[in-house]
Amino acid sequence: xxxxxxxxxxxxxxxxxxxxxxxxxxxxxxxxxxxxxxxxxxxxxxxxxxxxxxxxxxxxxxxxxxxxxxxxxxxxxxxxxxxxxxxxxxxxxxxxxxxxxxxxxxxxxxxxxxxxxxxxxxxxxxxxxxxxxxxxxxxxxxxxxxxxxxxxxxxxxxxxxxxxxxxxxxxxxxxxxxxxxxxxxxxxxxxxxxxxxxxxxxxxxxxxxxxxxxxxxxxxx
Amino acid sequence: xxxxxxxxxxxxxxxxxxxxxxxxxxxxxxxxxxxxxxxxxxxxxxxxxxxxxxxxxxxxxxxxxxxxxxxxxxxxxxxxxxxxxxxxxxxxxxxxxxxxxxxxxxxxxxxxxxxxxxxxxxxxxxxxxxxxxxxxxxxxxxxxxxxxxxxxxxxxxxxxxxxxxxxxxxxxxxxxxxxxxxxxxxxxxxxxxxxxxxxxxxxxxxxxxxxxxxxxxxxxx
Numbered sequence: 001x002x003x004x005x006x007x008x009x010x011x012x013x014x015x016x017x018x019x020x021x022x023x024x025x026x027x028x029x030x031x032x033x034x035x036x037x038x039x040x041x042x043x044x045x046x047x048x049x050x051x052x053x054x055x056x057x058x059x060x061x062x063x064x065x066x067x068x069x070x071x072x073x074x075x076x077x078x079x080x081x082x083x084x085x086x087x088x089x090x091x092x093x094x095x096x097x098x099x100x101x102x103x104x105x106x107x108x109x110x111x112x113x114x115x116x117x118x119x120x121x122x123x124x125x126x127x128x129x130x131x132x133x134x135x136x137x138x139x140x141x142x143x144x145x146x147x148x149x150x151x152x153x154x155x156x157x158x159x160x161x162x163x164x165x166x167x168x169x170x171x172x173x174x175x176x177x178x179x180x181x182x183x184x185x186x187x188x189x190x191x192x193x194x195x196x197x198x199x200x201x202x203x204x205x206x207x208x209x210x211x212x213x214x215x216x217x218x219x220x221x
Numbered sequence: 222x223x224x225x226x227x228x229x230x231x232x233x234x235x236x237x238x239x240x241x242x243x244x245x246x247x248x249x250x251x252x253x254x255x256x257x258x259x260x261x262x263x264x265x266x267x268x269x270x271x272x273x274x275x276x277x278x279x280x281x282x283x284x285x286x287x288x289x290x291x292x293x294x295x296x297x298x299x300x301x302x303x304x305x306x307x308x309x310x311x312x313x314x315x316x317x318x319x320x321x322x323x324x325x326x327x328x329x330x331x332x333x334x335x336x337x338x339x340x341x342x343x344x345x346x347x348x349x350x351x352x353x354x355x356x357x358x359x360x361x362x363x364x365x366x367x368x369x370x371x372x373x374x375x376x377x378x379x380x381x382x383x384x385x386x387x388x389x390x391x392x393x394x395x396x397x398x399x400x401x402x403x404x405x406x407x408x409x410x411x412x413x414x415x416x417x418x419x420x421x422x423x424x425x426x427x428x429x430x431x432x433x434x435x436x437x438x439x440x441x442x
Binding site: 012013015019020022023024025026027028029030032050051052053054055056057059060061062063065066067068069070071072075086089090093094098102127128129130131132133134135136138139141142145146149150152153154156157158159164166167168169170177178179185186187197199201203204208209210211212217218219220221 | 233234236240241243244245246247248249250251253271273275276277278280281282283284286287288289290291292293296307310311314315319323348349350351352353354355356357359360362363366367370371373374375377378379380385387388389390391398399400406407408418420422424425429430431432433435438439440441442
């Protein structure tokens with residue numbers, strides 16, 4: 001694992017049944033993690049994960065993903081305050097019984113996770129010459145989502161958990177992190193070694209919602 | 222590979238160095254495919270890939286992904302016409318020399334791909350009780366992006382290529398496919414066995430754009 005992620009094998013790899021079984025396990029055991037151990041992620045490993053994220057597909061090869069590793073204690077506290085404010089609003093939008101369950105959900109993992117990464121999409125990038133963005137400009141943000149998802153899967157394969165926090169005000173987060181105006185927040189990510197493992201979603205285990213089968217989501221035309 | 226994707230191993234899997242190397246190869250060799258063989262994808266395999274897609278993360282466990290397998294020749298022709306119209310507009314938005322290169326890019330794969338899937342996000346779903354969607358409602362679409370990316374990776378591991386077409390008018394595609402009003406188009410996907418393999422993006426090989434290194438996209442705050 002010392003080669004850079006861009007190191008190239010000689011020919012197309014042939015993925016076998018064993019790899020596909022493990023890949024399926026990776027999808028099954030990925031999880032949105034909220035409870036972390038305090039052990040930090042080694043810098044070399046974090047760099048490697050971010051390099052894998054940059055192999056994601058992007059519209060017109062625009063590679064618009066921008067990652068901000070949030071280390072400053074003051075900025076982290078401001079992000080936490082932003083979450084608290086938004087969470088309060090979200091709580092009001094829930095019915096009373098659900099609000100009580102909601103309040104018990106530890107949604108953020110912001111306090112425990114040793115590593116925080118804010119993932120942005122650079123809406124102003126000229127890379128890719130705006131190919132494919134004419135009718136669907138949102139594909140710039142979608143490219144960053146694919147990068148986050150790549151990071152998530154690669155992290156899980158290294159035993160690292162990731163939690164995606166979306167209960168935040170994107171403009172406020174951008175201001176706290178002092179990023180260029182064209183950068184649009186896509187997700188705020190908490191990373192670390194998970195405090196527990198599971199093959200079912202935390203929200204399912206907590207009784208918030210259940211997974212459904214795929215049959216109902218596929219139609220033919 | 223006969224078990225359903227939801228079949229569960231007894232304990233958390235331990236992913237080894239060999240798996241991680243192959244996973245990295247999967248990211249490197251994924252590709253956005255535009256040239257396909259005509260060989261159809263077996264139905265059982267397609268079902269399996271869609272089941273894997275449904276293991277993706279989703280905001281508040283809302284699972285908003287909706288897949289439309291487009292088979293009807295008339296509808297396919299209407300999608301193609303929609304692409305042609307949007308492509309013409311996009312062409313006008315490019316400078317003259319780039320427009321000439323753009324015109325030479327075979328962007329769609331719509332003619333060759335044996336399998337077409339339109340992927341939507343159901344913005345109206347109550348599953349997940351709107352958790353996490355209060356300040357960032359776009360996370361519903363992002364969940365479908367994660368499902369598409371899962372499908373893409375699982376497909377590549379089975380030797381199937383996928384191309385994401387974004388030069389389309391989302392409202393027109395929804396009308397052509399006669400889907401519920403709350404379904405929002407996220408991506409139109411062409412799938413099939415690829416006519417060629419490669420470890421570098423087609424747009425790079427065609428001289429449209431080059432990949433950059435990850436160093437410039439990571440900052441610290």
